[in-house]
Amino acid sequence: MTTHEEHAHPQLGFVRKYIFSTDHKIIGVQYIITAMSMAVVGGILSMLMRLQLGWPSAPSPTLEGIFPTGFAGGIMAPEFYLSLVTMHGTIMVFFLFTAVLTGGFGNFLIPLQIGARDMAFPFLNALSYWTFLLSCITILGALFVEGGAPLGGWTAYAPLSALPEMGPGQGDGMTLWIVAIALFTASGLMGGLNYVTTLLTMRTKGMSMMRLPLTQWALFITAILGTLAFPVLLAAGILLTFDRIGGTSFFVPAGLYTASGVAVEHSGGHPLLWQHLFWFFGHPEVYIVLLPAMGIASDILSTFARKPIFSYRMMVYSMSAIAFLSFIVWGHHMFLSGMNPILGSLFTVTTLLIAIPSAVKTFNWIGTLWGARIQFTVPMLFAVGFVSTFISGGLSGVFLGTSASDIALHDTYFVVGHFHLVMAVAPLFAAFAGIYFWFPKMFGRMMNMTVGKVHFWISFIGVNCVFFPMHAMGVVGHLRRIYDPTQYLFLEPVYGMNQFISIAAFILGGAQILFIGNFFASIWLGPKAGKNPWNATTLEWTVPSPPGHGNFGPELPVVERWAFDYGLPGAKEDFVMQTEAPSRVESGSG
Amino acid sequence: MANGVGTGKVTVPGVVLGGLLAIFVVISTWLFITDRYWFTELSSEHGASLDGVFIAVLIVTGIAFVATQGLLAYFVTRYGANGDEKASYWHDNPKAEMILIGGTALTLTILVFYGQLVWYDIYFTDPPEDSMVVEVTGQQFQWVFRYPGIDGEFGERNISLVSPTNFIGLDRNGAGADDIVALGQMHAVLNQPVTVLLRSTDVIHNFHVPHLRVKQDAVPGLTIENHFVATIAGEYEIACAELCGANHYRMKAALTIDETEAEFDQWMEEQLPFQ
Numbered sequence: 092m093t094t095h096e097e098h099a100h101p102q103l104g105f106v107r108k109y110i111f112s113t114d115h116k117i118i119g120v121q122y123i124i125t126a127m128s129m130a131v132v133g134g135i136l137s138m139l140m141r142l143q144l145g146w147p148s149a150p151s152p153t154l155e156g157i158f159p160t161g162f163a164g165g166i167m168a169p170e171f172y173l174s175l176v177t178m179h180g181t182i183m184v185f186f187l188f189t190a191v192l193t194g195g196f197g198n199f200l201i202p203l204q205i206g207a208r209d210m211a212f213p214f215l216n217a218l219s220y221w222t223f224l225l226s227c228i229t230i231l232g233a234l235f236v237e238g239g240a241p242l243g244g245w246t247a248y249a250p251l252s253a254l255p256e257m258g259p260g261q262g263d264g265m266t267l268w269i270v271a272i273a274l275f276t277a278s279g280l281m282g283g284l285n286y287v288t289t290l291l292t293m294r295t296k297g298m299s300m301m302r303l304p305l306t307q308w309a310l311f312i313t314a315i316l317g318t319l320a321f322p323v324l325l326a327a328g329i330l331l332t333f334d335r336i337g338g339t340s341f342f343v344p345a346g347l348y349t350a351s352g353v354a355v356e357h358s359g360g361h362p363l364l365w366q367h368l369f370w371f372f373g374h375p376e377v378y379i380v381l382l383p384a385m386g387i388a389s390d391i392l393s394t395f396a397r398k399p400i401f402s403y404r405m406m407v408y409s410m411s412a413i414a415f416l417s418f419i420v421w422g423h424h425m426f427l428s429g430m431n432p433i434l435g436s437l438f439t440v441t442t443l444l445i446a447i448p449s450a451v452k453t454f455n456w457i458g459t460l461w462g463a464r465i466q467f468t469v470p471m472l473f474a475v476g477f478v479s480t481f482i483s484g485g486l487s488g489v490f491l492g493t494s495a496s497d498i499a500l501h502d503t504y505f506v507v508g509h510f511h512l513v514m515a516v517a518p519l520f521a522a523f524a525g526i527y528f529w530f531p532k533m534f535g536r537m538m539n540m541t542v543g544k545v546h547f548w549i550s551f552i553g554v555n556c557v558f559f560p561m562h563a564m565g566v567v568g569h570l571r572r573i574y575d576p577t578q579y580l581f582l583e584p585v586y587g588m589n590q591f592i593s594i595a596a597f598i599l600g601g602a603q604i605l606f607i608g609n610f611f612a613s614i615w616l617g618p619k620a621g622k623n624p625w626n627a628t629t630l631e632w633t634v635p636s637p638p639g640h641g642n643f644g645p646e647l648p649v650v651e652r653w654a655f656d657y658g659l660p661g662a663k664e665d666f667v668m669q670t671e672a673p674s675r676v677e678s679g680s681g
Numbered sequence: 682m683a684n685g686v687g688t689g690k691v692t693v694p695g696v697v698l699g700g701l702l703a704i705f706v707v708i709s710t711w712l713f714i715t716d717r718y719w720f721t722e723l724s725s726e727h728g729a730s731l732d733g734v735f736i737a738v739l740i741v742t743g744i745a746f747v748a749t750q751g752l753l754a755y756f757v758t759r760y761g762a763n764g765d766e767k768a769s770y771w772h773d774n775p776k777a778e779m780i781l782i783g784g785t786a787l788t789l790t791i792l793v794f795y796g797q798l799v800w801y802d803i804y805f806t807d808p809p810e811d812s813m814v815v816e817v818t819g820q821q822f823q824w825v826f827r828y829p830g831i832d833g834e835f836g837e838r839n840i841s842l843v844s845p846t847n848f849i850g851l852d853r854n855g856a857g858a859d860d861i862v863a864l865g866q867m868h869a870v871l872n873q874p875v876t877v878l879l880r881s882t883d884v885i886h887n888f889h890v891p892h893l894r895v896k897q898d899a900v901p902g903l904t905i906e907n908h909f910v911a912t913i914a915g916e917y918e919i920a921c922a923e924l925c926g927a928n929h930y931r932m933k934a935a936l937t938i939d940e941t942e943a944e945f946d947q948w949m950e951e952q953l954p955f956q
Contacts (some may be wrong), residue, residue: 345902398768399772427887427897429900432805439797439800443789443792447786453749458777464760464766465756465762467694472694472698493738494800495730495796495797498894578931579918581891655772
C-alpha cells in the first residue's frame with residue numbers, strides 16, 4: 092500500500108475496529124488498558140505484602156476466606172508471601188511498565204508524532220498485542236496452579252528456579268512463569284522490530300532525526316535495547332526449561348541434595364550462568380522502562396514550562412550513552428555472588444559511568460524549568476514528580492553501584508527503596524503524565540483535572556512516605572524478601588517504620604482508584620477536547636481528537652522545525668507548531 | 682509579552698509543590714543523619730573502612746540531592762505562568778554543560794578510586810596464616826558450621842552419607858574423625874582472624890552477619906572464602922540474605938565471639954559428645 096491510498100480506509104465493523112484491530116491507536120489503547128488491569132493485580136499483591144510486613148502473621152479470617160491455602164489457619168503462609176513477592180515484581184516490571192510505556196505509548200504515539208499513517212507492520216503489531224495478552228493470562232494462571240505461584244522472586248535465580256523439588260510454586264507455577272516470560276519476550280521483539288522500522292523508514296517529509304520529539308528518540312533507543320536484550324532472556328528461559336524437564340544441567344552443579352537428603356540428579360552446571368544471562372537482559376530492561384519515561388517527561392516538561400527543552404542534543408546523546416552503557420553494567424547486581432572481585436571493580440567503573448549521562452539529563456530537566464512560565468497542569472505535576480523521584484532513586488543507586496558500599500546494602504530495603512523510586516515510581520509518574528496528557532487524543536475527551544490533582548498530591552506524598560524511608564531501613568539492615576522481619580532482633584529499630592510504610596502504602600494504593608475511576612468515566616463523560624487542548628507543538632495535535640483511521644488527511648503533514656518552539660521570540664503565540672514554516676521575524680530555532 | 686521583560690509569578694500550586702519538595706529534602710536528610718536509623722554497631726576490623734565508603738558516598742550524593750531537589754523546588758515556586766508572558770527562550774549552554782559533566786565525572790572518579798581501594802583491601806588481602814578456618818554450609822533452612830579439629834584438616838564429604846543427623850555427609854573415617862560440626866551455632870575468638878569457607882548443598886544462600894559487615898553468597902558448586910576479625914565480644918545474629926525458599930526468613934544462626942581462647946575451647950569440647 093502506498094501512503095496516498097491509505098487514508099481511504101473502508102468502514103470497519105465494531106470487532107475489526109476496536110478488538111481485532113490493526114490500527115496502531117487502538118492497539119496502543121489496548122496495551123494501556125491491559126497493562127492497567129495487570130497493575131491492579133500487581134498492586135493488590137503489594138498491599139497484601141505490606142499487610143504482612145506491618146503486622147507479621149496477624150490473624151485474618153476474612154483473607155482466609157479468599158485465599159484458603161495462602162492464609163491456611165487465618166495466617167499468611169511464608170510461601171504465599173514469597174509468591175506475592177515474585178508475582179508483584181514480575182507483573183509490574185514486565186506486564187505494567189514495559190507494556191504500558193513501549194506497547195502503549197509506543198504504539199499510540201510513534202505514527203502520530205512522526206507523521207505516518209500507521210506502523211510499518213500493522214498485522215505484526217496486532218499479533219504483538221495478542222501475544223502479550225496471552226502472556227498476561229499465562230502469568231496470572233501461575234496463581235491458580237497446584238503449589239501456587241513461584242517463590243524465587245522476579246529474578247528467578249537458579250538452582251532454586253531449576254529444581255521443582257526446592258519449594259512449593261517451583262513446579263507448575265514456575266513453568267507457567269517461564270512460558271509467560273517467553274511469550275512476553277516474543278511480543279516485545281515483534282513490537283521492537285516494528286518500532287525501529289517505522290521510525291527509520293516512515294518519518295514524514297521534513298521530520299529529520301534531530302527534529303523528533305524526545306519521546307520518539309526514547310522509543311527508538313528503547314526498541315533497539317529491547318531487540319538486543321529480550322532474546323537473551325528468552326534463551327535463558329529455554330535453557331532453564333531444558334534443566335527443569337530435559338535433564339540438562341546448564342545451571343545446576345553436581346552434589347546437591349534436598350532438605351530430606353535426596354540427591355539431585357544433575358552435574359556440571361553453574362548457578363552464576365543464570366545470573367549473568369538474566370542481568371545481561373535485566374539491566375537493559377531497567378532502561379527499557381526508564382528511557383520512554385524520560386522521553387515522555389522531557390516533552391511534557393517543555394510543553395508546560397512553555398520553554399524549549401534544555402540542550403536537546405545532549406538529551407539525545409545521553410539517552411544513547413545510557414543505552415550503550417546499560418549492556419556493560421549488569422555485574423553490579425552480582426558483587427557478592429562469588430564472581431571474581433576484579434569484575435566487581437570493572438562493573439563499579441561502568442556503573443558510575445552511567446551516572447554521568449543520567450546526571451546530564453537531570454541538569455537538563457532542571458535547566459528547562461529555569462526561567463520558565465510553568466502551567467501546573469496535572470501532566471506537568473506528574474512530570475515534575477518524575478524528576479524528583481528519579482533524582483532520589485538515581486542518587487541512592489550510587490551507593491549500590493559502588494561495590495564496597497554495596498556489601499552492607501545488598502539485598503536490603505535500601506535496594507528495594509532505590510529501584511522502586513527509580514524504575515517504578517518515576518516511570519509510573521511519567522506514564523500518569525502521559526495518560527493525562529494524551530488522553531484527549533486517545534478518546535476525544537479530557538480527564539477530570541480536579542480529581543487528577545487530588546490523585547497527584549496523594550500519590551506524590553505517598554510514594555515519598557513509602558519508598559524513601561526504605562533506604563533508612565536498608566541501612567539498619569532490613570533484608571528484602573523476608574516474610575517476617577520480627578525474627579531478627581537487629582531490626583527492632585525499624586519495626587515501627589514498617590507499619591508507617593504499610594499505612595502510607597494503603598493510602599497510596601487507595602488513591603489509585605481515583606485514577607482508574609477518572610480514566611474510565613472520562614472516556615464517556617469527560618468534556619470534549621479540541622485538536623490541541625494543551626497548545627503543544629507536535630504533529631499529533633494537528634489532527635482531530637481522536638484522529639481517524641490513517642491519522643492524517645489526504646496529505647501527510649510536512650515538518651518545518653523542531654518540536655520545542657515554546658516561547659519563541661517574535662512568534663504570535665507562545666508555541667509554534669512543527670508544521671509551521673519559519674518566518675523572517677524569528678530569531679532562531681533548533 | 683516581549684521576551685525577557687516579565688519575570689514569571691509565584692503561584693499557589695508552585696508554592697505547594699516547592700514547599701513539599703523542601704519538606705521532603707529536610708526529612709530525608711534527617712533520616713540519613715540521625716543515628717536512630719544507622720548501621721548496627723560495628724564489631725569487625727574491616728567494617729570501619731566499609732562504613733567510611735558509605736559516608737563518603739553519602740556526603741557526595743547528599744550534596745547533589747539537596748542541590749538538585751532544592752533547585753527543582755525553587756524553580757517550580759519561582760517560575761509560574763504569568764498571564765501571556767513568554768518564558769525565556771534559551772535552550773543550550775555548552776559551557777555550563779561541560780562544567781557540570783566534568784564536575785560529575787571528577788567526583789565519581791574520586792569515589793570509584795576510594796571505593797575500590799577498600800574493595801581491594803577486603804578481597805585481595807590474604808588472611809593471616811594462623812587464622813582459624815570454619816566451613817559454613819548453607820542448606821534449606823539452616824547453617825552448618827564445621828571446624829577441622831585437632832589435625833587441622835577437614836574430612837571428606839560424601840553425599841551418600843547424608844542423613845538426618847549428618848547434614849553435610851561427613852565421612853568420619855580419616856581426617857573427618859575429629860571434625861567438629863555445629864548446627865546453627867558458630868563461635869570465634871575476639872581479635873583473632875577467622876576464615877570462612879562458604880558452601881551450599883542446594884540453592885544459593887547468603888552468609889550475612891550485619892554487625893561484622895560480612896555478607897557473601899554461598900553458591901552450590903563453589904567454595905567461597907571470606908575473612909574477618911571480630912573486635913567486640915558477644916552474641917551476634919547470622920541471617921540468610923539471599924532468597925532460598927519458603928522458610929528463608931527463619932534461616933538464622935548465632936555467632937558468639939568469645940572473649941578468650943579458653944572460652945572457645947570449652948565450647949569446642951562441649952560439642953564433642955554430640956558427634
